Amino acid sequence: MRGIFFTIALWALSLSALAESGYHLWLRYAQVQNAAIKNSYRLFSSVVMKENSPTRTIIRKELERAFIGMTGYKILIKNDLAIGNGIVIGLFTELNLDSFGTPEELKRLGNEGFKLKSVTISGKTQLFIGANTDIGLLYGVFRLLQIMSTEQPLAKLSIESKPRLQLRMLNHWDNLNRTVERGYAGNSIWNWHTLPDYVDDRYVDYARANASIGINAVSLTNVNANATVLTTAYLQKVKAMADLFRPYGIKVFLTARFSAPIEIGGLQTADPLNAQVKDWWMQKAAEIYSQIPDFGGFLVKANSEGQPGPQNYGRNHVDGANMLAAALQPHNGLVIWRAFVYSNETPEDRYKQPYQEFVPLDGQFASNVLLQVKNGAIDFQPREPFHPLFGAMQKTPVMMEFQLTQEYLGFATHLVYLAPMFREVLDADTYRPHKGSSVARVIDGSSFDYKHTGMAGVANIGSDLNWTGHPFAQANWYALGRLAWNPDLSSEIIADEWIAQTLTTNPQAKNIIKRIMLQSHENAVNYMTPLGLHHIMGYGHHYGPAPWFNKASREDWNCTYFHRADTTGIGFDRTKNGSNALSQYAEPIQQKWENINTIDDKWLAWFHHVPWHFTMDNGQTFWANLSHKYQEGVNGVRAMQQLWQSVQQHVNEAQFKQVTMLLHVQQQEAVWWKDACLAYFQTFSKLPLPKGVEPPLHTLQYYQSLSFPYAPGNGH
Template identity: 50%
Template sequence: MFRKLIILFLFISVNTFADDGSRLWLKYDLLKDVKQREVYASLTKHISFNEDSPIVITAANELQMGFEGLLGKKVLISKNMGSKTGGIILEISADGPNVQNLIEDGFAIHSQKGNIVISAKTPSGVLYGAFELLRNIQTGKSLNKLTIVSNPKVKIRMLNHWDNANGTVERGYAGSSMWKWTELPFRIDPRYIQYARANASIGINAASINNVNASSRFLTPEYLEKIKAVADVLRPYGIRVFISVNFRSPRTLGGLKTSDPLDPEVRKWWNDKTKEIHEYIPDFGGFLVKANSEGEPGPQDYGRTHADGANMLAEAMRPFKGIVIWRAFVYNADPKGDRFKEAYEQFKPLDGTFDPKVIVQVKNGPIDFMPREPFHPMFGAFPKTNLGMEFQITQEYLGQSTHLTYLAPMFKECLDSDTFAKGKGSTVAKVIDGSLESHQNSLMAGVANTGSDVNWTAHPFNQANWYAFGRLAWDHSLTSEQIASEWIAMTLAKNKTAQDKIRTMMMQSLPIYISYTYPLGTAHMMGEGHHYGPEPWLAKSGRPDWTSVYYHRADSVGLGFDRIGGISNALTLYKPEVQKLWGNPEQCSLDYLLWFHHVAWTKKLSTGRTLWNELCFRYYDGVEQVKKMETTWESLKPKIDKETFENVKGRLKIQEKEALWWRDACVLYFITYTKTPIPAPFLHPTRTLDEVKKLVEIYHLR
């Protein structure tokens, strides 16, 4: 009977403590290898620090929690260790030998006189070093004779939250907002601390906590008190709070007759408001602004420039350490124009006119977070302006919460692209980290994919995109494979065979997704409004560049947007070396072919297939590759936590169904132009185009 009770208890325990994903990659579960635990334990007997700042204490507490979980032992924390050995020393030093090669936020980890010393010039650097040490233990690396020196390549590493005051999240696919505005400032949700820990562990040091389509309400005393409460939670983790602001706020809040950035009363209003914010949040990070974009107000409403608006806010921020981030996502409704060019054309005349406190935040590509885009032509063309990167972590056009799509390769593809701005090697990464033009301020921002779902990101694998963004913002030289390996070991599996299979799935996932949605450089064919599922036939919308036909330009001759001088001369916005890469359809990478060329359906490509046959091959192969991912995942069942396994399994089934939806929608639509059968051995879809179109109508009814 007693034995039965033990078995029942173990059964209940295992099922009660199934992995719900809430701990993200900060899983401090007991290491199974006893010898490995003993080795680690001998090097982590105690923790001491020489400066008791809140952030250093956070680092010590995190190490203590990590060691107790991973190694199963109690570890004491003390102010000074004295002559003891076998412990961890957290050291702040302005000019000691261990910090000579460090910049702000950087850290060094060394084995020294029988201890492991984490050194930094700042408390935040110590915190990042503590998480690096824990990552080494979680991933099974040796701690003997450590010599690690790590500096962040980007100064401001930020999450942009598109969260609204009513609890919704624009382009959020993991539940409602994590910010409980109705409860703040009186109740602090414990998830705020978990969120701060997760961000600090990957080096994220800034968060803009409200939607760029901003409500002026966030600048009222009522909300500043709430934002202060959030800032107080994030501060011990080295994270500064930014606020997205509405440019019309002087009118809507201040009662002024105008929001003209050159009006003295408007400038005074922003100066006073900025001082007021700092009374609540002394280390306020700054403003994030979306202006004169998609209906949002801005300086152009008053005949002023983006620089006029940004510099007005920079003036208000001048007495403080914060900055102004001004988004470059702007475009006009011009059916005869090319949205590809518009941000460049609006901002290019302003290069050199922005205040040094301003960073112009540019999306990775010229349209809008498509699964694959050429790098934005603004990168490498604005030597006198601080340019920051804006990636989208939330998967607006990448399967949202139902498709497994690992985004590190997409981030890397952009960062590693060569702009040739100052000759070969002038990569986008060097532009946005400031090194190419010796800019002091640098920024990499990612639109967050967090929400109220228990595992934060809905799809378990979407956590990897948050993780990858942070790691690349810290060090863009890391490889996608390395980042995937870390995340897998910290979240899903310790078994090497399982890790290898999962990493392969992740690395193949983005090319697979592109194959069945946007092959060969097609773009912007998603469902209207919700941006979910295919709608390549969309021809009418609120503006022409919100339609699909505006982008794919399908006709009886061929497919693609001619940007080499036919419909548009957008290719000329790039340096000659880049133009050479993409300008000749015979030599252009197939990944970007239809971005720049209108290609005949019968044109034979480098694969030996015609354009039409190649499109069909990719659409059909994409579906088959999703099925192979399902088979691979099924083989991992014994190695994966049951709850996580079933969650991913179900989402892969959805992905297969929707890959088929994309395939059928696109081939059935484009065949109306090609008038050519689907090539063997592929079978014609069993449903008609009209039947597929009804699926979109059903989705609109949801």
């Protein structure tokens, strides 16, 4: 008996450890702390729903898990509409309630929208969740559980919601050998070796998390693609994943290696205009759809950073994308063609090359092709001006690509909440076709009436127990889903939701944690790349500062290519006097940014070679401001440390300890960034550090001698 009790105790301990690890993400469904709110929730523990599909089975299980966790009450699910207080879930045709709206109004909610409405009937409060499809019902239920997890009242609830973007996607850079390129949270969660016969329960929790924030598409493999995933044996493995994801409303995409017809097809060429190549892709698409009828399509990185593509055969991006589009079109599949291209053979400013390659092709792509464009024209830098392709491609759907995994933002050891950065990009006015055409309005189709719309995030998910390495990195996954559903949501609202569901509902602690999150991105920019500096990270691994690096095999992989520091100043001149990259933006932006006196401070070194002695608006020189920004970044991390200590009693012990240690690492690395960069740039400015800026702890030679041969994330 004693042995049995000990076993039970260990089991309970393991569940508690799992709960404190962050594994449950924002779906932990913790006990509601507000007694009045909790009692009101118990009135809704009777649920009416006809359970007649796999998705409705998922809904039932989610409601059961959530109600027992939040209220301690088990829900009772019935088929009889005649209930007292409770929740009624069904398609609009099943509910047949005039109060939901006219058929025309309900039809506008589409296949994924939903409506939540609380009504009082004969003195009883009932909450109706209605949609046009089961997937819409699932999204509506998750929104209800989000409201309950944040301890909001359900009385007088009236919400009508549908996604603004059609494709809400995670791009995994996972390799078939379970390494993850630019991943900092362990190995890939996909175990290709055991699929299709062994399907890990973790895939279910992954699908639940994505569905809860509206993500409806997943690209499973690295954009630096391996053709093996398109073989028959691996397609059977992909089918197992697609079958699991389908009831959660998630479509599977695969990265297509352009040279696959050669590597796995036995052909001598992958020329997109070759008849045999076209036929090979047609047959491969037919094979895929015979296994996965709702397969989403292909994500393609071509003629970029050494990847094969149509230009290998003297063709262009239209030739390559349209050949694949023709293979997918009979099955309603999509081609997502990445616009991250630049050539070592082209002496042009790397900033300009995507625009130069794609704008002349606008309107020539097939109707089932989208261009996936990074938020900025260089490469996921801590801060970038919005990509000039947003607004320039008026006849070709352009979707957003953000990076969740923090390749250039300290990896999973730095607390950096990315929603403010996402908002900065989405809010930027492209002035195309007119003033007020923000990036958000471009990608949601408002500006140019795109047939397809979307937003993707490069996933920061791995095998770590908490999924993302840093507990706060979960918030970036969450933010991606929420902004893809509604690109107008504020960073503050998203942070409020995530904190309450994930860490604590204590009002004071929530506000403190939100302060940490909202200042974290600006802190990181300041201690890494202030005032428009960019791409000065360590070569290859991108870990830590290395502004001195100049030994790469191609010029635009050198840090010195981007900052161009000399005795006169620092920064890349992209004005008319330089590379003229500014000409790719609309006239109002050109006029403002061309003038060193009117450009925003945060873009200075992006577009100007700024003299060290240039006087800025605060009356201090650029060198003084640069130095102070680096110090502000360090001081900001120290402030984050202090704020975090003040919430100890309101968050679980395990996560408090983990974040405390990670903030210590971040603080040390912030100092390293400040010291190494200022020591190096000072060799050009020849100016002393201004008052208030701490001198470097070591010599420049020390920082230059540091080596990191096993920095994580390189994917091999």
